[in-house]
Amino acid sequence: MNLDLDDDQRNLLGAVRTALLAVSPAGSGWAVLRQAGVTATLADGGLVEWCLALEELGASCHDITTVRAAFAFLDAHPGEKLPDVVPSAQPATPTTDRDLLLCAAYGVGLGRECLEVAQDRAADRVITGRRQIEYQGTSHRLAESALDLALARIAVWHAAWYEDRGRPAGHAAPAAAAASVAAALTCAHTLVQAFGAAGTSDPDVVRRYRGAYALTELCGSPRSLWQAAGERWLAAAPAST
Amino acid sequence: MRPELDAAQARLADEVDRVLDAAPPGTDPLALFARLGAERLLAVHYPAAFGGRGLSLAHHVAAAERMGARGLPDVIHIVTVQAVGGALLAFGSAEQQARWLPKIAAGRLFGSLLLSEPGAGSDSAAIRATATPDSGGWRITGVKTWSVSTDRSGIALCSARTRAGRSRYDGISLFLLDLTDPAIQMTPVPRALGDPYFEVTIDGAYVGPDALVGPLHRGWSLLPSTIGFERAGFECLSRATSWMRATETEFHRLPRAARAAAAGDLVRLRAQVAGARALAFHAMHTADVLDVDEVLIAYSKLACARAGQAVARWAGEELAPTPELSAAVDEAPELTISGGPQELQLDLIATDFPIGRAVR
Numbered sequence: 001m002n003l004d005l006d007d008d009q010r011n012l013l014g015a016v017r018t019a020l021l022a023v024s025p026a027g028s029g030w031a032v033l034r035q036a037g038v039t040a041t042l043a044d045g046g047l048v049e050w051c052l053a054l055e056e057l058g059a060s061c062h063d064i065t066t067v068r069a070a071f072a073f074l075d076a077h078p079g080e081k082l083p084d085v086v087p088s089a090q091p092a093t094p095t096t097d098r099d100l101l102l103c104a105a106y107g108v109g110l111g112r113e114c115l116e117v118a119q120d121r122a123a124d125r126v127i128t129g130r131r132q133i134e135y136q137g138t139s140h141r142l143a144e145s146a147l148d149l150a151l152a153r154i155a156v157w158h159a160a161w162y163e164d165r166g167r168p169a170g171h172a173a174p175a176a177a178a179a180s181v182a183a184a185l186t187c188a189h190t191l192v193q194a195f196g197a198a199g200t201s202d203p204d205v206v207r208r209y210r211g212a213y214a215l216t217e218l219c220g221s222p223r224s225l226w227q228a229a230g231e232r233w234l235a236a237a238p239a240s241t
Numbered sequence: 242m243r244p245e246l247d248a249a250q251a252r253l254a255d256e257v258d259r260v261l262d263a264a265p266p267g268t269d270p271l272a273l274f275a276r277l278g279a280e281r282l283l284a285v286h287y288p289a290a291f292g293g294r295g296l297s298l299a300h301h302v303a304a305a306e307r308m309g310a311r312g313l314p315d316v317i318h319i320v321t322v323q324a325v326g327g328a329l330l331a332f333g334s335a336e337q338q339a340r341w342l343p344k345i346a347a348g349r350l351f352g353s354l355l356l357s358e359p360g361a362g363s364d365s366a367a368i369r370a371t372a373t374p375d376s377g378g379w380r381i382t383g384v385k386t387w388s389v390s391t392d393r394s395g396i397a398l399c400s401a402r403t404r405a406g407r408s409r410y411d412g413i414s415l416f417l418l419d420l421t422d423p424a425i426q427m428t429p430v431p432r433a434l435g436d437p438y439f440e441v442t443i444d445g446a447y448v449g450p451d452a453l454v455g456p457l458h459r460g461w462s463l464l465p466s467t468i469g470f471e472r473a474g475f476e477c478l479s480r481a482t483s484w485m486r487a488t489e490t491e492f493h494r495l496p497r498a499a500r501a502a503a504a505g506d507l508v509r510l511r512a513q514v515a516g517a518r519a520l521a522f523h524a525m526h527t528a529d530v531l532d533v534d535e536v537l538i539a540y541s542k543l544a545c546a547r548a549g550q551a552v553a554r555w556a557g558e559e560l561a562p563t564p565e566l567s568a569a570v571d572e573a574p575e576l577t578i579s580g581g582p583q584e585l586q587l588d589l590i591a592t593d594f595p596i597g598r599a600v601r
Binding site for chain 1: 504584590
């Protein structure tokens with residue numbers, strides 16, 4: 001029982017990160033990954049690999065449309081091993097558990113980027129003679145957010161791992177999405193707070209903040225996702241209990 | 242990545258079950274530890290020569306988790322096998338290892354930590370206890386507090402100042418004390434919530450030169466490894482898991498409509514416990530006896546403690562009280578206090594660059 005990535009997964013991450021370095025500020029991370037041939041590798045991978053890539057997209061591009069581009073790519077490549085178990089979802093939202101998990105992975109990446117930027121800002125900024133990160137009001141908020149994010153990533157990875165092995169837990173995908181969206185929102189708020197008044201006008205901060213809320217439009221609110229997960233879990237619980 | 246026990250870990254957990262199943266009902270927990278020790282299951286990560294099986298810490302925690310799930314008191318096991326035994330394994334002399342580790346691994350000797358002092362809280366460097374040279378050995382004097390399960394222990398790992406030191410971290414040494422020494426008195430500190438702590442008064446207890454564990458004057462640097470496992474939060478995880486089970490049992494007794502309304506909360510709590518478990522196992526998977534990632538340990542401890550507290554609080558708010566759930570509510574605050582308060586873990590996480598490095 002561990003969270004280690006295998007060599008292939010680490011290589012994939014390296015390729016994704018290298019490719020994303022070439023994305024221009026207004027460019028599409030997804031298009032760059034396609035041009036670099038990374039998406040072809042992903043087409044042979046499992047959901048875990050897709051989630052790893054989507055986290056990097058979330059961390060690097062801040063472009064929520066890449067998630068939809070990933071859905072479209074997957075749909076254009078039939079034969080992949082990924083399940084499609086929620087056909088009744090609304091068209092404008094993720095239509096499968098697979099899609100929900102990709103959104104969740106993207107949200108983890110977005111949250112990660114928010115926290116790293118917030119931490120850099122707090123480490124550099126001096127307030128009344130002390131670095132901002134030395135104030136526990138800032139450092140503990142960063143740490144609390146980082147813990148939420150770590151747990152969300154684990155939920156995403158575990159759900160994807162079981163999906164890849166054909167043993168999906170019915171409630172795992174919405175649960176992972178709930179944890180991810182909640183963590184991304186928390187991290188985005190932490191980012192704005194770390195920047196102070198500047199955070200309400202800095203375009204990069206505002207883009208990330210709005211990106212987190214765009215996740216709620218794509219996946220649903222954390223509360224609704226937890227409830228959906230709960231309903232599935234309850235439906236699968238033994239009748240005697 | 243693997244979200245479940247591997248085959249070897251699962252076999253160990255099954256072995257624990259078989260030993261415990263074979264014991265007569267009502268067997269004293271200390272006797273159960275001895276039964277597990279006899280099968281070399283109590284400290285599988287110790288070398289075979291010291292009563293273990295020479296396996297990894299990750300294997301050990303799989304067995305230890307099952308012991309906790311079966312109701313054995315984790316604190317005794319964690320402090321004895323990991324903290325005291327781990328310190329001997331890592332820093333003890335060959336003679337100390339040969340003398341003490343087989344007894345610990347056999348479940349026939351238990352140990353405590355005597356690190357904190359009155360008024361110092363979790364500041365383990367704020368040490369006033371002294372060890373002065375005497376007849377080739379040492380004479381130790383001081384007061385230690387917040388020690389757990391000390392009444393069941395035969396030995397204790399104790400920190401003391403052996404010189405003034407060039408800094409507050411210098412001049413601290415670790416000693417192994419025999420708790421049956423009449424110069425050592427322990428007084429229970431009753432608590433409304435949970436088992437008592439013990440305050441231990443050491444009044445000039447004499448120890449021989451063989452009681453020194455690790456290098457003289459440089460014991461401070463050993464403490465993170467000594468208490469690292471404790472700080473991974475396994476005792477919190479065990480309680481979180483057990484409280485989650487009790488909570489689910491009561492949840493399923495709720496009327497259908499109430500269950501439907503609260504199902505989302507239940508899944509959220511289950512996910513929190515599962516995530517904490519993954520972090521705790523990963524922390525041990527990446528550790529060895531001497532070396533743990535302090536930041537990863539901080540995530541693990543915090544996640545385990547918070548998971549237990551979240552479960553206990555939800556149960557306390559939403560469910561009818563039962564003896565187990567009431568105990569959970571009582572014990573929950575301690576989870577972010579003992580084994581290093583949460584403020585220490587939050588500081589470690591926040592100042593690790595880039596933030597989150599340790600958990601990806």
